[in-house]
Amino acid sequence: MTGTAATVDPLATDQTKPHRTLSDWYQDQTTLSLTAGVLGATSLSLLVIGTPILITTFGWVPSEKLAEAITSPAQGLLLWISLGLGLTGAALGWGTFRRMPNKAARETAVGGAVLGAQAVVLDVLFLWVRTGQVDVLVRQYFEFGLLADQGPRFVRAALNTLILSLAGETIGIVLGLVLAVFVLSRRRLVRAPARLYINFFRGTPLIWQLSFGWLGIVLALGLGVGPYLAAMLILGLNAGAYSAEIFRAGIESIDRGQFEAARSLGMSYGKALRHVILPQGVRRVIPPLTNEFVILIKDTSLVFILGLTFTQKELLSTARDLYAATFNATPWLAAAAGYLVITLPMIRLVRMLEERLRSGMTGIVGAQ
Amino acid sequence: MSPHDGFLRVEQVHKWFGDLHVLRGITVDVRPGEVIVLIGPSGSGKSTLLRTMNMLEEPTLGKVYFEGEDLTDVRVDLNMVRTRMGMVFQHFNLFPHKTALANVTLALETVLGLKGPDANERALQQLGDVGLQDKAGSYPSQLSGGQQQRVAIARALAMQPKLMLFDEVTSALDPELIKEVLDVMAKLASEGMTMVVVTHEMGFAREVGSRMLFMDEGLVIEEGDPREMFAEPQHPRTQEFFSQIL
Numbered sequence: 001m002t003g004t005a006a007t008v009d010p011l012a013t014d015q016t017k018p019h020r021t022l023s024d025w026y027q028d029q030t031t032l033s034l035t036a037g038v039l040g041a042t043s044l045s046l047l048v049i050g051t052p053i054l055i056t057t058f059g060w061v062p063s064e065k066l067a068e069a070i071t072s073p074a075q076g077l078l079l080w081i082s083l084g085l086g087l088t089g090a091a092l093g094w095g096t097f098r099r100m101p102n103k104a105a106r107e108t109a110v111g112g113a114v115l116g117a118q119a120v121v122l123d124v125l126f127l128w129v130r131t132g133q134v135d136v137l138v139r140q141y142f143e144f145g146l147l148a149d150q151g152p153r154f155v156r157a158a159l160n161t162l163i164l165s166l167a168g169e170t171i172g173i174v175l176g177l178v179l180a181v182f183v184l185s186r187r188r189l190v191r192a193p194a195r196l197y198i199n200f201f202r203g204t205p206l207i208w209q210l211s212f213g214w215l216g217i218v219l220a221l222g223l224g225v226g227p228y229l230a231a232m233l234i235l236g237l238n239a240g241a242y243s244a245e246i247f248r249a250g251i252e253s254i255d256r257g258q259f260e261a262a263r264s265l266g267m268s269y270g271k272a273l274r275h276v277i278l279p280q281g282v283r284r285v286i287p288p289l290t291n292e293f294v295i296l297i298k299d300t301s302l303v304f305i306l307g308l309t310f311t312q313k314e315l316l317s318t319a320r321d322l323y324a325a326t327f328n329a330t331p332w333l334a335a336a337a338g339y340l341v342i343t344l345p346m347i348r349l350v351r352m353l354e355e356r357l358r359s360g361m362t363g364i365v366g367a368q
Numbered sequence: 369m370s371p372h373d374g375f376l377r378v379e380q381v382h383k384w385f386g387d388l389h390v391l392r393g394i395t396v397d398v399r400p401g402e403v404i405v406l407i408g409p410s411g412s413g414k415s416t417l418l419r420t421m422n423m424l425e426e427p428t429l430g431k432v433y434f435e436g437e438d439l440t441d442v443r444v445d446l447n448m449v450r451t452r453m454g455m456v457f458q459h460f461n462l463f464p465h466k467t468a469l470a471n472v473t474l475a476l477e478t479v480l481g482l483k484g485p486d487a488n489e490r491a492l493q494q495l496g497d498v499g500l501q502d503k504a505g506s507y508p509s510q511l512s513g514g515q516q517q518r519v520a521i522a523r524a525l526a527m528q529p530k531l532m533l534f535d536e537v538t539s540a541l542d543p544e545l546i547k548e549v550l551d552v553m554a555k556l557a558s559e560g561m562t563m564v565v566v567t568h569e570m571g572f573a574r575e576v577g578s579r580m581l582f583m584d585e586g587l588v589i590e591e592g593d594p595r596e597m598f599a600e601p602q603h604p605r606t607q608e609f610f611s612q613i614l
Contacts, residue, residue: 255459255461257457257459257461258461258463260424260457260461261455261457261461261462261463261520262463262475263424263447263450264422264424264450264453264454264455264524265450265451265454265474265475265479265523265524265527266447266448266449266450266451266475266479266480266527267447267474267475267478267479268447271478271479275474275478276463276474279465280463280464280465283465
């Protein structure tokens with residue numbers, strides 16, 4: 001219908017194309033969507049599958065080979081082809097998806113447009129990177145040969161990261177629960193110190209807490225506590241403040257009627273809390289608490305300032321040590337990979353828990 | 369009558385919520401076996417008055433006596449007092465993470481100290497009395513509103529209280545579910561339970577109530593036999609209220 005001149009009676013449109021039947025028109029539409037889909041998919045796979053294959057033919061190590069592969073004319077050709085296909089697919093899909101006669105055709109057109117657009121963005125970024133000093137970047141950050149015999153060291157580092165964060169989270173949960181109950185007290189004398197604690201630990205940087213706690217308290221006082229244990233404790237004290245706020249919100253989200261029902265049956269404040277409020281509140285705080293745990297996992301990276309011994313080093317300290325020893329930044333990438341290996345499953349867990357909660361497993365009955 | 373001889377006596381009770389004067393000096397005596405019906409327009413203080421009776425709401429001024437004890441005295445163990453007075457709420461307030469049976473047994477075990485089997489036996493019998501023995505294993509979310517409210521009544525009755533407080537217990541129910549709850553309450557009244565009932569169910573008030581109190585703006589304006597009050601309300605406010613709802 002588009003492009004029809006104003007002088008032409010729109011009702012007569014089908015008579016202006018007598019050689020085309022309705023079924024041809026229908027056929028064209030779905031062919032267009034399929035073309036867009038194939039173009040988009042091809043352009044993206046060319047980039048994300050083609051590039052590694054091409055690099056493999058040159059070699060990933062040493063870095064000179066890798067740099068050579070990336071700057072090679074073949075890689076450039078691949079990128080430009082991918083860019084062209086992606087642009088075409090994106091334009092075609094975007095331009096036609098509204099006119100598709102059925103859901104499947106429409107989704108194919110949209111899919112082609114989206115994949116094509118993704119390829120275009122990545123291609124442009126890649127082409128831009130290739131205009132810089134690729135050999136310097138690759139030599140600094142992608143010297144994978146350096147990591148060859150560092151496997152066990154990084155596994156131990158990841159384990160230490162996990163131990164530190166788990167210990168911190170455990171201390172944090174116990175402490176947070178107690179603090180939350182205090183903060184919710186009717187009595188200001190009970191509330192105030194808990195609030196002070198929470199605000200202090202939430203209001204100062206963790207790195208300050210770690211350095212002051214370690215240098216200022218443990219070392220200066222000569223308490224004889226090792227850096228590993230000190231790290232766990234300080235991380236726990238910090239996590240306690242954050243967990244307390246999560247627990248407080250969880251408890252406050254439970255309908256007041258629950259508390260009143262429990263009290264009207266003769267249950268004390270403590271019994272009502274323990275048997276009625278907390279079991280419901282805890283279910284609700286599991287997703288935010290897990291989220292908090294993910295943050296704590298990453299925050300363990302700050303314990304490098306405590307000067308852990310060799311076997312106590314966690315991921316970031318290990319990367320720093322290796323960097324200092326080799327003046328090469330590739331270990332930083334390995335550390336990032338290590339964090340992702342730990343955090344990605346946790347992030348997925350949070351989403352699963354949130355979905356289960358949303359599906360009404362803990363619906364509060366009669367509370368609306 | 370000295371307050372210490374009475375069963376339940378609310379004496380010159382005032383309640384302020386901030387600047388809002390909700391109860392303005394109310395005195396009510398409840399004698400054993402009575403079914404007191406509290407009616408009145410919304411915001412008249414009915415529910416607040418009911419909630420002062422088991423001290424869910426502390427009176428700002430005035431006294432509440434129950435079986436000779438002054439509940440406003442800080443030395444009184446309210447938890448023990450509350451085991452002798454049951455309460456049922458508008459929104460049921462069942463514990464959603466526990467089965468119907470566990471809702472009933474929780475306080476039996478944690479407050480009265482009954483052992484598991486004893487608590488279960490008493491709870492099952494109580495659920496049977498409200499017609500829900502076969503729902504013992506169901507969670508509140510699996511029950512209809514009427515069934516949930518009957519579980520809530522069984523939960524309160526299992527403590528074997530001497531007084532039952534009902535706070536608009538049918539207001540949140542679909543119309544067809546109201547009768548099953550009222551039937552349970554009528555049966556309870558016929559068995560001689562002392563009850564204080566805040567309600568909008570005028571049929572129930574007339575048939576089951578032994579005394580009716582009409583409240584408005586924080587005061588009891590008129591009280592008497594429900595049938596007589598419905599037939600010939602004395603106070604202009606009462607007349608106006610009836611003309612609006614009947």
